[in-house]
Amino acid sequence: MSGRVLVGVKRVIDYAVKIRVKPDNSGIVTDGVKHSMNPFCEIAIEEAVKLKEKKLIKEVVAVSCGPQQSQETIRTALAMGADRGIHVEVTGKDYEALGPLQVSKIMAALAKKEDAQLIILGKQAIDDDCNQTGQMTAALLDWPQGTFASEVALEGDKVKVVREIDGGLETIKINTPAVVTADLRLNTPRYATLPNIMKAKKKKIANMKPADLGVDLTSRLEVLRVDEPPQRQAGVKVETVDDLVAKLREAGTI
Amino acid sequence: MAAPLVRILSKSCRQLSRPWDAWQAGWRSTSHRPATDVASDQAGVSFPPLQTYSEEENMMREAVKKYAQERIGPFVSKMDENSVMDKEVLDSLFEQGLMGIEIDPEYGGTGSTFFSSILVIEELAKVDPSVAVLCDIQNTLINTLFSKLGTAAQKEQYLSRLSTDMIGSFCLSEAEAGSDAFALKTRAEKHKDYYVINGSKMWISNAEHAGVFLVMANVDPSAGYRGITCFIVDRDTEGLEICKKENKLGLRASSTCPLNFDNVKVPEKNILGQIGHGYKYAIGMLNEGRIGIAAQMLGLAQGCFDNTIPYTRQRVQFGKRIFDFQGMQHQISHVATQIEAARLLTYNAARMKEAGRPFIKEACMAKYFSAEVATLTTSKCIEWMGGVGFTKDYPIEKYYRDCKIGTIYEGTTNVQLSTMAKFIDKEYDH
Numbered sequence: 001m002s003g004r005v006l007v008g009v010k011r012v013i014d015y016a017v018k019i020r021v022k023p024d025n026s027g028i029v030t031d032g033v034k035h036s037m038n039p040f041c042e043i044a045i046e047e048a049v050k051l052k053e054k055k056l057i058k059e060v061v062a063v064s065c066g067p068q069q070s071q072e073t074i075r076t077a078l079a080m081g082a083d084r085g086i087h088v089e090v091t092g093k094d095y096e097a098l099g100p101l102q103v104s105k106i107m108a109a110l111a112k113k114e115d116a117q118l119i120i121l122g123k124q125a126i127d128d129d130c131n132q133t134g135q136m137t138a139a140l141l142d143w144p145q146g147t148f149a150s151e152v153a154l155e156g157d158k159v160k161v162v163r164e165i166d167g168g169l170e171t172i173k174i175n176t177p178a179v180v181t182a183d184l185r186l187n188t189p190r191y192a193t194l195p196n197i198m199k200a201k202k203k204k205i206a207n208m209k210p211a212d213l214g215v216d217l218t219s220r221l222e223v224l225r226v227d228e229p230p231q232r233q234a235g236v237k238v239e240t241v242d243d244l245v246a247k248l249r250e251a252g253t254i
Numbered sequence: 255m256a257a258p259l260v261r262i263l264s265k266s267c268r269q270l271s272r273p274w275d276a277w278q279a280g281w282r283s284t285s286h287r288p289a290t291d292v293a294s295d296q297a298g299v300s301f302p303p304l305q306t307y308s309e310e311e312n313m314m315r316e317a318v319k320k321y322a323q324e325r326i327g328p329f330v331s332k333m334d335e336n337s338v339m340d341k342e343v344l345d346s347l348f349e350q351g352l353m354g355i356e357i358d359p360e361y362g363g364t365g366s367t368f369f370s371s372i373l374v375i376e377e378l379a380k381v382d383p384s385v386a387v388l389c390d391i392q393n394t395l396i397n398t399l400f401s402k403l404g405t406a407a408q409k410e411q412y413l414s415r416l417s418t419d420m421i422g423s424f425c426l427s428e429a430e431a432g433s434d435a436f437a438l439k440t441r442a443e444k445h446k447d448y449y450v451i452n453g454s455k456m457w458i459s460n461a462e463h464a465g466v467f468l469v470m471a472n473v474d475p476s477a478g479y480r481g482i483t484c485f486i487v488d489r490d491t492e493g494l495e496i497c498k499k500e501n502k503l504g505l506r507a508s509s510t511c512p513l514n515f516d517n518v519k520v521p522e523k524n525i526l527g528q529i530g531h532g533y534k535y536a537i538g539m540l541n542e543g544r545i546g547i548a549a550q551m552l553g554l555a556q557g558c559f560d561n562t563i564p565y566t567r568q569r570v571q572f573g574k575r576i577f578d579f580q581g582m583q584h585q586i587s588h589v590a591t592q593i594e595a596a597r598l599l600t601y602n603a604a605r606m607k608e609a610g611r612p613f614i615k616e617a618c619m620a621k622y623f624s625a626e627v628a629t630l631t632t633s634k635c636i637e638w639m640g641g642v643g644f645t646k647d648y649p650i651e652k653y654y655r656d657c658k659i660g661t662i663y664e665g666t667t668n669v670q671l672s673t674m675a676k677f678i679d680k681e682y683d684h
Contacts, residue, residue, distance in 0.1 A: 036316075075313060191325075192317045194351035194364040194374075201310060 002115040003058030005048045007082065008107055009041040011066055011073040012127045025225050027096070037073045040122025042080070042189040043182040047152055048120050049081035050187065056154045057117065059083045063110060065103055067091045071205060078200035079192035085205035086110065090217065094210075097219035099128070102210075104136035109213035111141055116177060118159070123148055123181040134181035144174035147181040304601045307373075314366065315373045321350055322381040330382045333507035334652055337499070340507075343385060344421070344463060352378075353392050354417025357401065361413035368394075368542070372549045372604045379553025380560065383656045384507035386553060388421070390546040391459055395539050396422030399468060399484070403527035403535060408486065412466060420465035425455040425513060426536055432457075433669050435470075436479035436533055440515060442471035447522045449473065451485065451493075455513040457663075461496050462509030465489050469515070470532050482532035486524040493518035504655035541614050542607065543664055544621040548600040551624035551660040555593050555631040558653035562635040562643075569640075582638065589631050596620070596627040615677040622670040625660030632657045 013019065014034040021028055037045075048060040062077035064070040065088040074085035088106050090098050111119055124131035138145035146152070146161030150169065153160040154176075163170045164183050192200075210217050238244045248254045307315070329340045347353055355371045357363020364370075371393045379386035400412050416422055431438040440453025451471050461467075467487045474481035487494060495514040502510060527535055563586070566577040576582055599620040606613040632654040636643035643650045661667045 072309070072313075075309070079313065079317070191321045191350060192313070193349065194314055194317065194355060194366065194370075195359065195362075196351075197310065197313045197317060198359070198365055200313075 002117050004061060004114055004116050005051065005057050005059070005118045005120060006061050006063055006107065006111055006114060006116045007041070007044050007048045007077065008103070008119070008121045008133065009045060009062050009064050009073050009077050010038040010122070010125050011035050011064060011070045012038045012125055015039060015126055021226050021228050025227060027223065027226050035069065035072075037076050038122050038125045038127075039189075040124060040126070040182055040184070041073075041077075042122075043184070043186050044120040044122050045077045045080050045082060046187045046189040047149075047180075047182055048118075049190075051152075051154065052081070052083075061086060061114060061116075063088065063107065065090050065098060065106055065210075067095055074205050075200055076192060078203045078205075079197045080190060081196070082203075084203055087205050087207050088213070089207060089209050094217050097221070098217070099219060099221060100130045100132035100136055102215070102217045102219065104133050104140055105215045106210060106213060107133070107137045108140040109215055111137075111177070113213070118154075118176060119143075119179045120152075121179065121181050123183050131181075134179050138179040141177070141179070143178050145179045145181070146172060146174055148183045149180050150183050150185045152180055152186065304598050304605070310366065311370055311373055314370050315377055318350070318352065318374050318377040319380075321346070322378050322385075326378070326381050326385055330507075330649070330652070331646075333382070333384065335506075337501065337506040339384065339388065339463065339509065344388075347385070347389060348417075348419055351417075352389055353421070354397060354413075355393050357397055357413050357417045361409065361417055363397075363413065363417040368545075368608050369601075369604050372545060372600065375546055375549040376553035376556070376600075379550040380557030382507065383550055383554045383653070384505045386550045387505060387508050387547075388460055390543070390550055391424060392416065392422055394543045394546040395424045396466075396468060398542060399424075399526060399535060399539055403484070405523075407523070408526065412486070415465065421460050421463045423458050423460045423464035423467045424539075425458050425467050425469045427457045428454060429456045429512075433666055435536065436482065438470060438472060438482065440469070440471040441475065442473045442483060442485060442520070444473060449485065449520050449522065449525075451487070451515045451518040451520055453515050455515075457500075457510055458513055459508055459510055461511035461513060462499055467494070467513070468526065470536060471515075473529055477530065479533045480530050482536070483529045484526040484532045484535055485520050486526050487518060487520055491518055491520070503658060504652070505659055540664060541617055544617040544670075545600060545603045545607065545613075547660065547664045548596070548603065548617070548620035548624040551621075551628040551657065552593070552596050552600050554653055554657055554660070555596065555624070555628040558628075558632050558635045558650060558657075559589065559593060561649055561653075562638055565642075566638055576638070585634060586638070589627075589634050592627045592630060596624040599623050615674050618665075618670040618674045621665065622661075622667050622674075625657070625667065628653075628657035628660050 012035065013030065014036045017034055019028055045062065051057045052060055060082040062074050062082040062085045064074050067090070071087050074087055078085055107119060119137060121134045123134065134147055135145060146159060146163060148164045149161045150164045151162035157176050158173050159176055159178050159180065160171065160173050161180060163172065164185070236247065238247060325346050326343055329343050333340055351364045352374055354363030355366050355374060356368060359365040375386050375390045378389055397416055400409060400416065404412065426435050426438065428438050428440065440451060440455065442449040442451045451469065453471065466489065469485045469487050470482055471485055472481040473483050493516040495516065497512040497514060499509045499511045566582065567575055569576045599616070603613050603616040603620040606616055635650050636654055639648065639650050642648050645651070
């Protein structure tokens, strides 16, 4: 086993920023807005770095697909402990149309190229909430997947994953190579300490284009329109339970 | 049949945010300044604006901002109330590499630059000026003194401790020697290969937790200030007494203690630099420390401002936001301008120092101005918050109390102004 783990890190609008829709409803405002690493990707990196610290794997490679600024996200991953980075350059219209299908094709190609033993991704990105990339990547590679992981344990050539599901927790054992997607409670990501930020400057980030990996970025989706959620309407106060039942019947909900 | 709209927008990013106490949400800087910082190696701009940072500086700033809000923020109020710096905060400062920013990695430090220290101090001060001053003294006074003046043995012994787990204190002031620092009376008598120090110091920051003290004592009072020498005194040295800390108006979490020296024996090898040159070192270090204090006051003002503006945008009286009243807008804009000016003075002084250019006058200006701006900002912020600004439930009154020391320590405002005047006088000397 190569002992190499690929971790996908996505550059998204920072979670504390108030999102604004463009006046022409074609998308959201991203210019000049604070961006940072997707929180679930931080958890993914943390898990990979932890595995390396336990000496269960040998190398953590951080991958990001996007424009020049994605390199900042990779640098943050390096500052958290990743060994090297790969920046797959995607710009302009291609970047706007970049979705789970395209990214999973890229990840699959990289996994083969880098002979990865494990791919760890965040369960979803906080901008599109797709929750698809991990699953698609596993399917393209025909690898097993352990999604919504709240616990990951490497046991020989298998991975034990405790998954958070609606009914509670499900524990599965899958063969490696495998894809794991990180859920919120998997770990608490470390802060990039200042000495590690300095060390990260010396780590390498390789540049490549999707074409170099033989990946076709054509999207099957077209964004028609983006709208803000409807304004919250005022509620109505009722005096008795009977009134409540009557109002619910009126609204057709019961 | 209507075509379904494709929504590629998450309803609210906040659903997935980490647990966040509502009160702590106020600590977050919610100002929506565009991220137009151009890395100095990009864009080919020959004279980039002062607020241009290298990628390293940007990353450091972001890392410290996040760390300060999440790991210091929750402790601030309690530390102020009890006048104690929490051990967890102290430990995490070392863990993050914030106590050895300029120290060489060979000694376990971060190996970064002076400007990075300034950015770190500013970010820490936005959350807690007490933590910022502890970090400032360590980095700009203690570490710099050891790095510049230490022998190989001294550096070996102390720098690696200072960057990983030991806090240092700088001991110059005495009860009868504040602004008139060189009137200090602490005596160091030479005996064979050691010195005996007797005297007392006052207003020593970090003393409660410091493991090493840099003590300015006079080996030859007849030589006046030319006898002042810098001694390295370990905490557990016999005869060194760290007295009860002061009960202060502000910066309460930062310990400020009197020290007594009762026949404290210090070996000759513990002299830092040269005998009789202590006064030079003190002046030199304080010139740099000045920029650090300017950064602290700047962060204080900005942090206070950032906690106040959201309130003014929410609070509605007479049917509109109080922010929308012209009187308020004028005051707010005035304060914002002052803060920006303080920032530029501070950053410029820091860059000048890094460039090896003379910077003393500019450092004085930065410290003097930032302290005044902090006073103005915090006073106005309480007013803008109205009644709630006056209560301890909101962080504003703490900033108000914390800022006052800015015009007093590390060179009072009057001393700064007089120093500047000396430079101005010389400028017209031809």
